[in-house]
Amino acid sequence: MDNSARLVRTVGRVMRTHYPRFLFGLPVKRGDVPVFTYHEADPAGFAQDLAFLAENGYRTLGLEEYLSQSPGSSDTSRRVLLTFDDARRSFWEVGLPLLRQFKARATLFVPTYWVNNPPLQHGSALDLFMSWEQVRACAESGLVDVQAHAHRHALVFTSGILVDFASPEAISRYDVYDWPMRDRDGSEELGYPRYGAPVYRAAPLLSAEHRFVESSELARRCEDHVLKNGDTEFFKLTDWRHQLQAIHSTYARSTSTGYRMPNQEFVKLVRSEFERCRAEFNTHLGYQPAYLAYPWMLGSPLSLELARESGFKAAFGVALDYRRARNSRPSMPVFGRLKADWLRLLPGRRRLSLGGMIASKISGFGKDQNLAH
Secondary structure: OOOHHHHHHHHHHHOOOOEEEEEEHOOOOOOOOOOOEOOOOOOHHHHHHHHHHHOOEEEEOOOHHHHHOOOOOOOOOOEEEEEOOOOOOHHHHHHHHHHHOOOOOOOEEEOOHHHHOOOOOOOOOOOOOOOEEEEEHHHHOOEEEEEEEEOOOOEEEEEEEEEOOOHHHHHHHHOHOOOOOEEEEEEEEEOOOOOEEEEEEEOOOOOOOOOOEOOHHHHHHHHHHHHOOOOOHHHHHHHHHHHHHOOOOOOOOHHEEEEEEHHHHHHHHHHHHHHHHHHHHHHHHHOOOOOEOOOOOOOOOOHHHHHHHHHOOOOOOOHHHHHEEEEEOOOOOOOEEHHHHHHHHHHOOOOOOOHHHHHHHHHHHHHHOOOOO
């Protein structure tokens, strides 16, 4: 990926991010309840966070209690909302036992496609996510509110601008979510792609304004070239990328790299994220979710409207979204969230220092961006 383009996006993310006053040693604003988001439950880190909250008199809220707080409330008690995205196995194995130990609460946002670790199309096995039985046990624990994190948790291609090709090094570096959804002769493929697959410019499905549907034939030609020339051994060649670029350029000149999905189909695709998610919840948990945490960032106006029409009452984004939540007029209440590594900067004993944390956050913005986004 072009490092200069990544740098521009990184600077933009830093400038748009909400930095709460407690980062700078000031008290939490009266009536505010900081919201923190985790993905993995690290045994030592999460235990330290919960111990810090307990030692300093912070109460962890349930989701309904958080949402019932009146804006501008004069309540000065110490309260936080802890949220976990993705329904990773670590929440079941580490997060829930620690919540029980500290008598704390959290909200788990579940991407319904990935529960039970679906097999990937090219044979790779997953062992990253919880099962529906484990999700149900969390919901019944009295400590965890289980709500939606969309269905596919997908990126989609947004143009035919080539970013790279899938290689063993890239697949080992990027998470299963970081690979855009691919069209294979009309069928969807999610997760890790086949070696050699072209990767184009992409964005989160629920934040994108359109989808670019890539050529299945072009992808197959690149993948077949890798397979016929040693599979993983092919990537030891110094000119492997040049070979794939030559195949890609030749085919793109004679035919096409793909086409823009018609708007009506794109709207149907976005709507399906909410409808399929709610249907899965109803099947496996016996209720439909009312609240949604968007993957990566707050969704587009179209996405927010479709989510509202599907029955969602409120949505959560990330620290990038505070300004938009405050200044725009979304079709439902929206809230930003802070990354969990800022939790230990809350006022209290054993509070961490700001300097190293900010440096780490700035350097992490570039690393956090996925291959194509």
